[in-house]
Amino acid sequence: MGILSYDRKAELIAFDETKTGVKGLVDAGITEVPRIFLLPSPENLNSDQELSLPTIDLKGIHEDPIRRKQAMEEVKDALGSWGFFQMVNHGIPVDMLEEMKKGVLAFFEQDSEVRKQWYTRDRSANRVVYNSNFDLYSAPVANWRDSVMCTVYPNPPQPEELPSPCRDIFLEYSQQVMKLGCSILELMSESLGLPPNHFFDMGCAEEIQVTGHYYPPCPQPELTIGTTEHSDAGFITILQQDLVGGLKIFYQNQWTDVRPIPGALVVNAGDLLQLVTNDKFVSARHKVMANKVGPRISVASFFLANLKPEALKVFEPIKELLSEDEPAKYRSTTAKGFLDYFYSKGLDKTPALLHFKN
Ligand code: OGA
Numbered sequence: 095m096g097i098l099s100y101d102r103k104a105e106l107i108a109f110d111e112t113k114t115g116v117k118g119l120v121d122a123g124i125t126e127v128p129r130i131f132l133l134p135s136p137e138n139l140n141s142d143q144e145l146s147l148p149t150i151d152l153k154g155i156h157e158d159p160i161r162r163k164q165a166m167e168e169v170k171d172a173l174g175s176w177g178f179f180q181m182v183n184h185g186i187p188v189d190m191l192e193e194m195k196k197g198v199l200a201f202f203e204q205d206s207e208v209r210k211q212w213y214t215r216d217r218s219a220n221r222v223v224y225n226s227n228f229d230l231y232s233a234p235v236a237n238w239r240d241s242v243m244c245t246v247y248p249n250p251p252q253p254e255e256l257p258s259p260c261r262d263i264f265l266e267y268s269q270q271v272m273k274l275g276c277s278i279l280e281l282m283s284e285s286l287g288l289p290p291n292h293f294f295d296m297g298c299a300e301e302i303q304v305t306g307h308y309y310p311p312c313p314q315p316e317l318t319i320g321t322t323e324h325s326d327a328g329f330i331t332i333l334q335q336d337l338v339g340g341l342k343i344f345y346q347n348q349w350t351d352v353r354p355i356p357g358a359l360v361v362n363a364g365d366l367l368q369l370v371t372n373d374k375f376v377s378a379r380h381k382v383m384a385n386k387v388g389p390r391i392s393v394a395s396f397f398l399a400n401l402k403p404e405a406l407k408v409f410e411p412i413k414e415l416l417s418e419d420e421p422a423k424y425r426s427t428t429a430k431g432f433l434d435y436f437y438s439k440g441l442d443k444t445p446a447l448l449h450f451k452n
């Protein structure tokens with residue numbers, strides 16, 4: 095039977111109903127990747143030349159105006175070309191980063207009967223959303239990944255609403271990440287010649303979602319993928335990855351590794367940031383390879399605008415960045431309008447931004 099002739103929907107449902115995700119398959123001892131996860135063709139890896147993603151040292155940016163100016167220029171260059179950078183001396187203690195990864199690991203490794211109770215696809219009714227593949231039913235290929243997500247701003251969860259294995263650290267980490275994100279947004283605003291509060295006041299940090307990803311070891315990693323190539327939907331993402339590796343970004347026509355650096359955090363621009371900056375900052379495509387080694391843990395904190403249906407604020411290219419020679423490249427949208435489109439499409443290799451191009 096050819097790959098197209100099976101009842102994919104039925105197999106997706108059966109997988110979803112286990113409520114134990116990809117980890118459940120691995121725990122059950124599978125040795126072959128089930129067909130819902132198979133790539134139509136292997137990923138082309140041509141990583142012939144090592145381009146190196148910039149690492150920005152944030153030490154002293156709050157005390158030393160010269161360091162601040164340097165860091166600002168580096169942020170501007172990195173987000174304008176790569177759409178990504180790594181940062182060190184960002185102010186979040188290494189212990190806290192470690193605790194957060196441990197918390198995510200502990201969530202996935204708790205008794206599967208208890209973990210199952212958190213499994214849902216309903217983002218509106220649940221504080222904590224644990225599932226495998228947020229786009230399971232819309233994307234062409236299921237990914238070798240499970241995730242647990244919580245919206246931590248503007249209304250932080252009560253401790254008892256969080257799973258006990260990661261309760262305290264989730265709250266502490268989100269506070270730190272919020273603070274750090276706001277200083278990055280400041281640097282970004284200033285680097286474009288805007289007032290320091292510009293991005294914050296626009297609403298770029300109105301809603302923050304923290305997502306812990308769990309990439310189980312995979313028996314046949316070349317046949318599937320950890321995360322399909324995509325760009326992030328929001329304004330910025332602050333990502334913590336462990337030392338397993340596998341994150342790649344598309345830059346200058348080739349895929350480059352985001353080499354894990356102990357204690358560092360990765361920052362990347364999302365689609366809404368590219369839209370409001372009229373391409374001054376780019377939302378680069380990235381993906382995560384599946385790996386024989388695992389699990390790999392990562393924690394992505396997404397900075398978004400208010401996504402409540404009643405939030406009607408419109409996002410469009412920032413007037414100060416436009417001129418006669420540089421007209422607006424995108425139509426305006428509400429944050430929810432953009433996200434609804436992004437989620438309904440799923441990760442399928444076509445950029446969501448195309449839909450909003452003028
Ligand atoms: C994401 C993402 C990368 C990773 O969550 O959008 O790209 O390393 N994650 O898990």
Ligand code: NI
Pocket residue numbers: 324325326380
């Ligand atoms: Ni991403």
